[in-house]
Amino acid sequence: MSEVSLFNNKNALAQGWYVIARSTEVKKGRVIPKSLLGMNFAVFRTVSGKVGVMLGKCPHMGANVAYGRVEGESVVCPFHGMQYARDGKCTLLPSQPDAKDRFSATAFEVDERWGQIWFHLGKVPRYRLDVFHPQVNGMDQMLFSRSHYPLHHHVMIPNALDFVHFDVVHGMESSRFDFSQNELSLRADIKFELTERAPKIMKTFGIKSLELIFETFGANNYLVQIFQPYRMSFLTNYSPDGKGGTISSSAAFFPKKNKIFKLSGVPLMQRAFQMLFVNAFFADDTKVTSHIDFQPKFLPKDKYYIEFVKHCSRLKSWPEDY
Numbered sequence: 001m002s003e004v005s006l007f008n009n010k011n012a013l014a015q016g017w018y019v020i021a022r023s024t025e026v027k028k029g030r031v032i033p034k035s036l037l038g039m040n041f042a043v044f045r046t047v048s049g050k051v052g053v054m055l056g057k058c059p060h061m062g063a064n065v066a067y068g069r070v071e072g073e074s075v076v077c078p079f080h081g082m083q084y085a086r087d088g089k090c091t092l093l094p095s096q097p098d099a100k101d102r103f104s105a106t107a108f109e110v111d112e113r114w115g116q117i118w119f120h121l122g123k124v125p126r127y128r129l130d131v132f133h134p135q136v137n138g139m140d141q142m143l144f145s146r147s148h149y150p151l152h153h154h155v156m157i158p159n160a161l162d163f164v165h166f167d168v169v170h171g172m173e174s175s176r177f178d179f180s181q182n183e184l185s186l187r188a189d190i191k192f193e194l195t196e197r198a199p200k201i202m203k204t205f206g207i208k209s210l211e212l213i214f215e216t217f218g219a220n221n222y223l224v225q226i227f228q229p230y231r232m233s234f235l236t237n238y239s240p241d242g243k244g245g246t247i248s249s250s251a252a253f254f255p256k257k258n259k260i261f262k263l264s265g266v267p268l269m270q271r272a273f274q275m276l277f278v279n280a281f282f283a284d285d286t287k288v289t290s291h292i293d294f295q296p297k298f299l300p301k302d303k304y305y306i307e308f309v310k311h312c313s314r315l316k317s318w319p320e321d322y
């Protein structure tokens with residue numbers, strides 16, 4: 001267990017899977033710079049199309065390899081031309097070829113799925129991204145625009161576990177709230193009945209209840225499967241912006257033969273749904289959470305929230321526990 005108190009700590013990062021770029025941002029044979037919590041990363045795609053993510057700090061003299069270039073299957077440091085493969089191994093040291101084995105860049109495991117490039121911060125992943133496959137397989141997928149929130153993602157994720165706020169903030173009363181957890185994830189199977197104070201747009205659509213399963217993995221990924229009133233899912237990744245805020249990247253999944261989308265021209269209707277649900281779930285939250293100084297004194301009813309805090313404390317931090 002980590003010595004660092006990870007929960008809501010804006011100066012620490014939990015090990016886990018983070019989205020670092022969209023697939024379309026990283027063209028074949030190119031490298032781009034990205035940052036996460038003030039650290040620089042190089043994200044590159046080799047000539048054969050494989051993606052690599054490494055710290056943007058060359059082990060020789062610290063130049064950011066993200067400002068270099070790609071040569072074949074390696075990325076080339078812009079300073080003295082050392083080349084690194086996707087696993088971080090130095091493949092060429094032009095000035096002293098016999099010394100190349102002494103150098104390796106800090107490289108990460110990469111997974112490219114659902115239009116996004118994910119990397120695992122830390123050495124050995126506790127889970128693989130294919131845990132989400134059974135729930136989203138065979139569905140149509142679209143990426144949402146990225147959003148920014150002014151608070152730590154650890155405070156945002158348990159929103160769905162904070163069942164008291166649903167009534168107050170969203171005008172939804174839970175008639176079912178089945179919570180379960182294992183060492184990797186926390187899950188809530190929820191049915192909401194909409195009250196008078198529910199978002200107008202939901203009433204306009206004649207929605208009376210919502211049924212969904214919320215499941216969070218690690219400290220920064222969650223899947224929401226909505227079953228009622230319409231089948232759709234969101235897979236959301238949160239990354240810290242380096243200033244205590246959060247950048248969210250979401251993929252939405254829709255049933256392949258959704259009649260509504262077929263009738264109406266897919267992108268427009270999907271956008272409308274995005275607005276509907278994102279509004280319903282987040283807009284009212286943001287009014288509260290943009291003005292929050294989160295130093296909780298929990299109540300017994302906050303028990304699921306507390307489970308999430310405990311869950312975070314069991315994760316390893318990076319780089320301390322690397």
Ligand code: FES
Nearest residue numbers: 058060061077080
């Ligand atoms: S700093 Fe990268 S090769 Fe010298």
Ligand SMILES: [Fe+2]
Nearest residue numbers: 159169281285
């Ligand atoms: Fe909420």
